[in-house]
Amino acid sequence: MTATSLNPKSPARVRIRANRLVLYTVLVAVTGLFVGPFGWLVLTGLKAPSELAAAPVHWLPAHFHWHNFTDAYRLIDFLGYARNSLIIATVYATLVTLSSAWVGFGFARLTAPGRKTLFGILIGSMMLPQMITLLPTYLIFAKLGMVDTYWPWVLWGLSSAPYLVFLFRQFFAGLPRELEEAAIVDGCGYGGIFWRIFLPQSWPVLSASFVIAFTWTWGDYIAPQLLLSTDRSTLAVAVMSTYVSSAGTPVTNLQAAASVMYVVPILLIFLVAQRGFVAGMSTSGLK
Amino acid sequence: MTVNQMSSVADRRPGSTANAGRAGSADRTEPSMTTRRHRAFYMFTAPWIIGFALLTIAPMAYALWLSFTTYDGISPNWHYVGLGNYRELLNDSQTWDSLGRAGLFAVISVPLSIIAGLGLAVLINRPVKARGLFRTLLYLPAVVPPVGAGIAFKNLFDQNAGAANGVLTFFGFDAIGWLADPYARYVLIMTVLWAAGNVMIISLAGLQDVPRELHEAARIDGASAWRSFRSITVPLLSPVLLFQTVTGVIASVQTIMPMLLAPLATTGGLTTIPQSNYTYMIHVFSEYFALGRYGYASALLWVLFVLILIATGLIFKFTSGVVFYNVDPEAKK
Numbered sequence: 115m116t117a118t119s120l121n122p123k124s125p126a127r128v129r130i131r132a133n134r135l136v137l138y139t140v141l142v143a144v145t146g147l148f149v150g151p152f153g154w155l156v157l158t159g160l161k162a163p164s165e166l167a168a169a170p171v172h173w174l175p176a177h178f179h180w181h182n183f184t185d186a187y188r189l190i191d192f193l194g195y196a197r198n199s200l201i202i203a204t205v206y207a208t209l210v211t212l213s214s215a216w217v218g219f220g221f222a223r224l225t226a227p228g229r230k231t232l233f234g235i236l237i238g239s240m241m242l243p244q245m246i247t248l249l250p251t252y253l254i255f256a257k258l259g260m261v262d263t264y265w266p267w268v269l270w271g272l273s274s275a276p277y278l279v280f281l282f283r284q285f286f287a288g289l290p291r292e293l294e295e296a297a298i299v300d301g302c303g304y305g306g307i308f309w310r311i312f313l314p315q316s317w318p319v320l321s322a323s324f325v326i327a328f329t330w331t332w333g334d335y336i337a338p339q340l341l342l343s344t345d346r347s348t349l350a351v352a353v354m355s356t357y358v359s360s361a362g363t364p365v366t367n368l369q370a371a372a373s374v375m376y377v378v379p380i381l382l383i384f385l386v387a388q389r390g391f392v393a394g395m396s397t398s399g400l401k
Numbered sequence: 402m403t404v405n406q407m408s409s410v411a412d413r414r415p416g417s418t419a420n421a422g423r424a425g426s427a428d429r430t431e432p433s434m435t436t437r438r439h440r441a442f443y444m445f446t447a448p449w450i451i452g453f454a455l456l457t458i459a460p461m462a463y464a465l466w467l468s469f470t471t472y473d474g475i476s477p478n479w480h481y482v483g484l485g486n487y488r489e490l491l492n493d494s495q496t497w498d499s500l501g502r503a504g505l506f507a508v509i510s511v512p513l514s515i516i517a518g519l520g521l522a523v524l525i526n527r528p529v530k531a532r533g534l535f536r537t538l539l540y541l542p543a544v545v546p547p548v549g550a551g552i553a554f555k556n557l558f559d560q561n562a563g564a565a566n567g568v569l570t571f572f573g574f575d576a577i578g579w580l581a582d583p584y585a586r587y588v589l590i591m592t593v594l595w596a597a598g599n600v601m602i603i604s605l606a607g608l609q610d611v612p613r614e615l616h617e618a619a620r621i622d623g624a625s626a627w628r629s630f631r632s633i634t635v636p637l638l639s640p641v642l643l644f645q646t647v648t649g650v651i652a653s654v655q656t657i658m659p660m661l662l663a664p665l666a667t668t669g670g671l672t673t674i675p676q677s678n679y680t681y682m683i684h685v686f687s688e689y690f691a692l693g694r695y696g697y698a699s700a701l702l703w704v705l706f707v708l709i710l711i712a713t714g715l716i717f718k719f720t721s722g723v724v725f726y727n728v729d730p731e732a733k734k
Binding site: 137138140141144145148149150151152154155158161165166167168169170171172173213216217219220221224225226227229232235236239241242243244245246247249250251253254256269270272273274276279303304305308329332333334335336350353354366369370373376377380381384385388 | 440449547554654713
């Protein structure tokens, strides 16, 4: 359609076309590489066990064994583990979002001696290797009898997360000052200002924070593996370790099907919440 | 029941602030405004301060104390050994070998992730149709939880059923035992690279902040696309890239999932991890949980902690002259 306006044979046109062709080829190929591993996981989940042992590789299953998904669901208490994951992730995400908003408000709108130092520690603590603190934390939780309960996630939730605090601080710092001045004149305390004026303004950040915290917890493997017994553990742990036949060999196709069912909810949540999620990621990344 | 208790905790907080406010205004001395703000500040930041003290500082201090003992959680007569654990770890070749592997993994995987992410960002920042679709598809793997990513890559690189060997044999090459030594380390790096979308999204935000006029001026002056990328884009993105480097190094040292996957999904146990993927953190894990040597493992942890602090400090020191801040980093964007 563009060919009519300019001579399609002109060198400049040809070069632009060639460039565009290269660009799209590279883009499609790279995207294929990134989608590939997940596509292969789905295909593996649809194959029969015999096809997984065959050489050369069966690229596509001879029959799509959709029943692998229901089998994977029935072989273990999938729903039970999913419910545990859902409870832990929801509890943690709700608490940590509220507590981080609360702390973020303090850093954004209030001041006191030591504020700069505290904020520096907050930012620095984002870089603390969490794996290193988790192991001794586990020993302490074990001493306090909180192993095999959901209390660790409640405590972690209440104590806010530096990353999310930072997110809220950035947002609250950008709101106009008049917002709280009028309220102070009216005799409203800071708690009321936060609860009634700032929090209702921050739905985009609240939802981004909830989604981020939810995906963290849903995806976490090490903490539930350390802190929870098999029955009370999460889907991440179950998918990793329970897809084994009575002979002790892994049931690869069912495990693949189960991990698809484990991953897809997170992908859906991300797709729905994409905007806030990405905005949150980039804000924090720019620092 | 837990939910009720939680919501009551959340409800109590604004109430307590209101009380503090009332106490302040009830004071006879009027200039209580600043005091009120100070008190409110500590009230608001208290959850983080208390949480940080109890859930970060305290465990680290506890680990430091344990690192001077023979504590194993079982035997009742554990005792203080001073620097004994540290002396032992310095003389253990396993410490140095696993540390070397972790260092090598960081030195390779972090720059590769950043280059890949930056490359994707530049690619997708060009005027292409369906940019949103491409961006979403390239970023999605970064959202896949580690367990999902690990199982996906285990199946991709399976000896018999994996697509990687399928491609190799299709072109007439021999199949490779990807999940064993010495190839397991490449699978590990590819698993990490799969999440390069993280760097892409963050770099993309940075790229879109680069003023268009700068690139136009460079083009008028006859600069090539590469030159303008190197002299304009990279310096303006350097704070973002520095942040990515620091967090990337810290994350890579702690990486444990992809190493655990291949063995856990087959027979289970830390001992079956391919030697080339037996990094420092895995070593710490096996000392903790396979051997239950909490004291010794705590010493290993503290050494790693100090090394990470030193590495972070060095990265900041060496990049301080190179990283270009066009805005005050404290100011709001």
